[in-house]
Amino acid sequence: MTLATIVDIASWLLMSAGGLFVLIGGIGALRMPDLYTRMHAASVTDSIAPILIITGIVLQAGFTLASIKLIAILLFLLLTGPTATNALASAALLAGNRTEQATPYTSKDD
Amino acid sequence: MALLELYHYWAFAVLLMIGFYAVIAKLNLIKKLIGLSLFQAAVFLLYISMGKVEGGTAPIFMDGVDEQLYSNPLPQVLILTAIVVGISTLALGLGIVVRIKEEYGSIEENEIQEIDQR
Amino acid sequence: MTAVFSIFLLTLLIITAIAIVRISNLFAAVMLSGIFSLLLAANFFVLDAADVALTEAAVGAGISTVLFLSALAMTAEHERSVSTNRGIALIVVITTTIAIIYATFDKPAFGDPAAPIHQHVAPWYLDTTRYAIEIPNVVTAVLGTFRGYDTLGEVFVVFTAGIGVMFLLSARSGSKRQRLPQASEGLRHYLVPRVVGRMLIPFILLFALYVQFHGEYSPGGGFQAGAIFAAAIILYALLEGEDRALVALPRSWLTTMMVGGALLYGGVGVVCMLLGGNFLDYSVLSSNPVAGQQLGILLIEAGVGITVTGVLLNIYHAFAARDKF
Numbered sequence: 001m002t003l004a005t006i007v008d009i010a011s012w013l014l015m016s017a018g019g020l021f022v023l024i025g026g027i028g029a030l031r032m033p034d035l036y037t038r039m040h041a042a043s044v045t046d047s048i049a050p051i052l053i054i055t056g057i058v059l060q061a062g063f064t065l066a067s068i069k070l071i072a073i074l075l076f077l078l079l080t081g082p083t084a085t086n087a088l089a090s091a092a093l094l095a096g097n098r099t100e101q102a103t104p105y106t107s108k109d110d
Numbered sequence: 111m112a113l114l115e116l117y118h119y120w121a122f123a124v125l126l127m128i129g130f131y132a133v134i135a136k137l138n139l140i141k142k143l144i145g146l147s148l149f150q151a152a153v154f155l156l157y158i159s160m161g162k163v164e165g166g167t168a169p170i171f172m173d174g175v176d177e178q179l180y181s182n183p184l185p186q187v188l189i190l191t192a193i194v195v196g197i198s199t200l201a202l203g204l205g206i207v208v209r210i211k212e213e214y215g216s217i218e219e220n221e222i223q224e225i226d227q228r
Numbered sequence: 229m230t231a232v233f234s235i236f237l238l239t240l241l242i243i244t245a246i247a248i249v250r251i252s253n254l255f256a257a258v259m260l261s262g263i264f265s266l267l268l269a270a271n272f273f274v275l276d277a278a279d280v281a282l283t284e285a286a287v288g289a290g291i292s293t294v295l296f297l298s299a300l301a302m303t304a305e306h307e308r309s310v311s312t313n314r315g316i317a318l319i320v321v322i323t324t325t326i327a328i329i330y331a332t333f334d335k336p337a338f339g340d341p342a343a344p345i346h347q348h349v350a351p352w353y354l355d356t357t358r359y360a361i362e363i364p365n366v367v368t369a370v371l372g373t374f375r376g377y378d379t380l381g382e383v384f385v386v387f388t389a390g391i392g393v394m395f396l397l398s399a400r401s402g403s404k405r406q407r408l409p410q411a412s413e414g415l416r417h418y419l420v421p422r423v424v425g426r427m428l429i430p431f432i433l434l435f436a437l438y439v440q441f442h443g444e445y446s447p448g449g450g451f452q453a454g455a456i457f458a459a460a461i462i463l464y465a466l467l468e469g470e471d472r473a474l475v476a477l478p479r480s481w482l483t484t485m486m487v488g489g490a491l492l493y494g495g496v497g498v499v500c501m502l503l504g505g506n507f508l509d510y511s512v513l514s515s516n517p518v519a520g521q522q523l524g525i526l527l528i529e530a531g532v533g534i535t536v537t538g539v540l541l542n543i544y545h546a547f548a549a550r551d552k553f
Contacts, residue, residue: 114231114235115231115337115338115339116332116333116335116338117234117235117238118234118238118275118338119328119329119332119335119338120329120332121238121239121241121242122328123325123328123329123332124242124245124325125241125242125245126325126328127321127322127324127325127328128242128245128246128249128321129245130321130324131249131317131318131321132248132249134317134320134321135311135313135314135317135318136249136307136311137307137309137310137311138254138304138307138308138309140254140296140299140300140303140304140307141249141254141257141307144248144257144258144261144296145249147261147292148245148248148249148261148264151264151265151268151288154268154272154280154284155241155268155271158271158272158275158277158280159275159338160343160345161275161276161277161345162275162276162338162339163276163339163340163341163346164338164339164340164341165339165341166276166339166341167276168276168277168278168279168447169276169354169365169366169367170278170364170365170366170367170445170446170447171357171358171364171365171366172364179341180354180366181275181276181277182345182346182350183350183353183354183366183367183369183370184349184350184353184370185277185345186277186279186280186367187367187370187371187375189277189280190279190280190283190367190371190449190451191371191378191379191382191451192382193280193283193284193287193288193451194283194287194382194386194451194454194455194536195382195385195386195389196287197287197288197291197292197295197455197540198385198386198389198390198539198543199385199389200292200295201295201389201390201393201543201547202389202392202393202396204295204296204299204547205392205393205396205397205543205546205547206396207299207303208299208302208303208396208397208547208550209396209397211302211303211304212302216304217303217304218307218308218309219309220309221308221309
């Protein structure tokens with residue numbers, strides 16, 4: 001097994017794992033009971049998933065200009081994603097969206 | 111497989127008509143504008159789909175590559191400018207809607223017509 | 229494999245479009261149309277149109293969402309009435325869709341290099357760019373040189389639309405309005421968006437300049453750069469408040485940019501005529517025709533970028549200034 005094959009396999013594994021996390025985030029965003037837990041699930045798609053996917057693509061690209069651009073994109077995503085999540089959460093809180101008011105699952109048990 | 115390749119044009123037809131439906135069947139003026147921009151987007155999609163060449167790449171020459179097939183640059187140029195013109199005319203439309211709201215107090219077509227007929 | 233990806237993206241586009249039309253909350257419809265634009269940009273990229281994808285992402289997903297939201301803030305968030313003739317509309321729409329789909333069977337196969345559209349001028353553009361202009365991005369070459377008249381016309385359409393919005397919205401409305409402190413302060417209370425925004429805005433501006441001046445070598449050019457530049461300033465206005473954005477780039481500057489960019493474009497054409505060439509024939513701008521073409525493209529792209537920035541920001545400020553009630 002040559003080094004190229006190992007790098008190839010590693011990159012495909014990383015990208016597949018990233019895709020899996022995007023899928024999990026999507027399912028979570030649909031299935032979670034209220035806004036905040038949904039956001040928590042969806043934030044997987046803009047934190048761990050791009051790290052894995054872009055690392056995978058960087059391994060494919062090797063030491064080229066494309067890799068530097070990809071890392072710049074990753075940094076941009078890592079800065080903006082959590083910020084957007086934070087802005088959304090504080091906007092929801094400001095609009096009066098409280099967790100206690102929107103939890104169908106706990107209210108059933110009571 | 112030949113039928114599958116026409117899918118781009120079918121998507122164009124469906125998107126065009128979804129946009130058109132919003133323009134003729136919705137009474138809210140902003141919804142009509144959103145419909146109009148969907149209609150516009152469908153036309154963009156048609157042009158760009160027609161410019162695609164199988165096995166081609168974006169029409170940007172690469173160093174040291176001679177025998178490369180490139181997609182058609184002309185539809186891309188037309189649509190590139192059309193997108194920016196589209197946003198400007200959309201802004202004009204939204205400006206008119208805002209003025210209508212201020213004068214009539216409503217952006218629903220039927221309510222505006224009622225006020226006009228009084 | 230690409231075909232599967234295309235079909236997936238196009239199906240998502242159609243689903244999003246149906247959701248946009250069906251949903252009665254206009255705020256949600258606008259957000260969905262932002263998603264629609266992003267999907268459309270991805271589609272354009274798959275179809276080899278990198279320049280168009282960049283424009284659609286910046287303009288459709290960025291600026292048009294902001295414009296729609298600022299218009300919504302002044303109008304209404306929900307649609308109220310339901311049309312009475314939806315049945316007829318549905319019949320018309322379905323019939324037309326079937327007619328168009330029937331017509332597509334006569335179209336040349338998708339991606340066929342022998343299709344009539346690829347026979348006429350496109351090969352000539354590709355060949356001529358190689359030796360007469362010598363820039364790698366054929367889209368920029370066609371935009372700037374071969375179809376320079378067309379682009380000049382488009383710039384003036386953008387310019388006219390900007391003037392139209394300013395006329396419509398700068399008129400004083402009937403009711404007297406008072407400004408809320410919030411409207412002028414933006415998101416200054418929110419620490420996290422503000423800090424990250426301040427950190428990113430210089431890089432967005434730098435990226436806009438890169439897109440502007442690297443447009444001959446990679447996807448980019450005046451239209452895209454103008455949209456990105458305007459988006460950066462709009463982000464600043466949203467975070468720090470209208471007033472500070474207007475201090476950074478005053479209205480008089482924006483109006484000067486609107487006029488100046490269009491004038492620069494037209495002026496390059498006139499200079500070409502004065503130097504003995506045709507209108508917008510850049511070959512005469514330098515002793516070497518190829519260098520002249522490149523200089524001409526650089527200048528008119530700068531003109532386009534300046535005008536688009538000025539117009540988009542003026543439109544945004546016209547909407548935002550009206551928002552304060």
